[in-house]
Amino acid sequence: MTVHTHSWIHFLVSLFILLWTPHPTNGFVNPSATTSMSRTTSLPTRSTELRATRRAILTQTVRTTSIAALATLPLPSDAKPSEPITRTLVTETFASIREELISPSGVVATLQKLIDGGNYDDILQYTKESDAFFRKGKLGKAKKLLTDEKLKGESVLMSNAVTFDLIGINRASRPGKENKEEQLRYLQELISDVEKFLQLESTIVVVNE
Numbered sequence: 001m002t003v004h005t006h007s008w009i010h011f012l013v014s015l016f017i018l019l020w021t022p023h024p025t026n027g028f029v030n031p032s033a034t035t036s037m038s039r040t041t042s043l044p045t046r047s048t049e050l051r052a053t054r055r056a057i058l059t060q061t062v063r064t065t066s067i068a069a070l071a072t073l074p075l076p077s078d079a080k081p082s083e084p085i086t087r088t089l090v091t092e093t094f095a096s097i098r099e100e101l102i103s104p105s106g107v108v109a110t111l112q113k114l115i116d117g118g119n120y121d122d123i124l125q126y127t128k129e130s131d132a133f134f135r136k137g138k139l140g141k142a143k144k145l146l147t148d149e150k151l152k153g154e155s156v157l158m159s160n161a162v163t164f165d166l167i168g169i170n171r172a173s174r175p176g177k178e179n180k181e182e183q184l185r186y187l188q189e190l191i192s193d194v195e196k197f198l199q200l201e202s203t204i205v206v207v208n209e
Contacts, residue, residue: 085145087206093142094201100134101194107134108191111169115183123173123183127166135162139197147205158197165190 083089100106107130114123139162143155168186172179 085147085204085206090145090201090204090206093138093145094198097134097138097142097194098198100138101191101198108187108194111187111190115169115180115187118180120173120175120178124170127170127173131163131166135159135166142197142200145204146200148203151200151203155197155200158193158200161193162190162197165193 101108139159146152165186169183172182
């Protein structure tokens with residue numbers, strides 16, 4: 001949206017808010033009171049009423065015009081333009097996922113250290129964090145690059161499996177339910193599920209490659 005359009009919207013909104021204050025009224029008209037007033041109203045008073053009526057008509061016109069103008073203006077879009085799929089983008093995206101499997105600071109190595117050290121509280125926190133930045137973030141980005149519609153559906157199941165693995169590790173770390181054997185079992189399943197997901201990289205077709 002251009003600066004000119006933004007300024008125009010700002011002006012109309014400000015004008016609309018300024019003129020939106022309704023005139024005080026109870027919403028009813030008393031016929032006898034109207035008749036009595038018309039008999040005793042002086043010319044200056046009628047002149048004032050006429051000006052007020054004209055002002056009310058002008059105000060309503062501006063309100064209507066403002067609303068119509070706002071309705072015709074394009075709304076800003078929150079959606080970001082999709083990034084072109086290139087082989088470099090695909091490689092970097094899946095390499096980022098693979099790094100979580102093999103890096104000493106990756107998700108797998110971190111969970112292994114926490115399990116070996118019996119740091120249950122840290123495991124509870126880290127499994128939640130890793131589901132956000134790893135499963136939603138990295139796997140989510142990779143899913144958007146898939147070009148096979150059938151595999152897109154399967155990738156959702158693979159991604160959900162990673163969440164279930166993290167939940168399993170989390171449950172085996174809760175107070176009163178600490179179980180290292182279960183933690184390690186779900187960690188191995190996590191590794192297996194991520195490795196399956198990584199195989200999707202070879203199915204992506206890059207246009208003009």
